[in-house]
Amino acid sequence: MSVARHWRETPGRYNLVGTKCGNCGRIYFPRRSICPECRRASFGKMEQYMLKDHGTVFTYSVVHEASADNNNLKPYAIAMIRMDDGVLVTGQLVDVDLDKVEIGMPVRAVLRKLGDESHIATINYGYKFVPKDK
């Protein structure tokens, strides 16, 4: 992915900034420029909305064959997280024993390196999920 494309996604990747439809109140992540429910009625009414950083595991899968980015982390879990705001967000689950991962497990979003393949390229940061502190 290009440096520019990563940079444009920074608010979403760093701070889970999505959008809220000013017409119906639905929350979207990643951000959208129109509400698929309200369509024309949402024009000009889509507002920035920062998701709360907590949620629970909705479903997950363990990845054994990773791309070079995640070589040092494999095997690892990819999960769909039901955020406290209701939306589903897909992300990597880290700092956890894989045999302790379960559906419904409370998690928290943190900022981590998404990939660091080359020692001369930019380092891309974004959200991942860790088990919620007890």
Place this chain on the structure above:
Amino acid sequence: MDVGIVSYGAYVPRYRITPAEIGKTWGIDGEAMGKGLLIHMKSVPSPDEDVITIATEAARNMMSRCNVDPKHIGAVYVGSESHPYAVKPSGTVVAEAIRATPEMTAADLEFACKAGTAGIQMCMGLVGSKMIRYGIAIGADTSQGAPGDALEYSASAGGAAYLIGSEKIIAKINKTLSYTTDTPDFWRREGAPYPQHGGRFTGEPAYFKHIGSAAKRLFDAMGSRPEDYQHAVFHQPNGKFPTRMAKELGFNDQQIKFGLLTPFIGNTYSGAVPLGLANVLDNARPGERIFVVAYGSGAGSDAFDITVTDEIEKYNRQAAPTVADRLKDTLQLDYGRYAKFKGKIMMG
């Protein structure tokens, strides 16, 4: 105008490795090594963690404990000797991740293990002169020891963030002063993967001389004595040095109890004094006085005289994990996984 700490936050990665496990790989009695250094285990960053992610986590914990609008933050200083980029400031990512950008200044600092406390001093100056309303100083590191080197048993990862200001301060900084000389006890050249150290040279003329000199000057400036302080925090490359330093200056074991974390997490370098102070603040009560001396190789010491205020009673400490929380729920590593995590294995 009183200047001090408005909020703070700490972060230590979840993974740990013991000196015994490291020693097993190198045919060394690691357990004895650990006992000598007074290190039971050390923290290890996950492969997807670095100074930027650690500083961000500490800063987010700091922000969640107070009601300060991030737009009122005028400066972000990240002190570290393991900034992920040689050119591209760590502070820009951290500032973006707490939504403090764009009307602020930022710079990355380096002074071996005392760059975080140097940042606190810079923020104190900017707040005290009313150039900014709030400033953030963070000390964080993901330090590396060369495989098999003595430093491998202690070099760890962690960091803490401090919001410096003059409103609703939970701890007033009564005084700060520094003691700095050109002493080559420890260094790393640009591009070199691991630092070099002057062996025995790291003790007397470096650590003990600088901390001792700064401490004595602080006592003189304040007209104070060790018994005037409930807590003391010293730089802690291992458990042994700060314990000896404290004794030499006249502090007892009770006074350094909360400020000494190296036995449980290893040497977090720029994170060490900031984390020790965070653990003190986690446990401090109004009116208690804290004596702090950081040390950075090369070499210099920053000393602080701090008094906890009544404001700490209203402060929302529970809004973020304490240092003690970060010492629980750890994940132990064997040396193989540790070497992979730290990138010590060269892939063809």
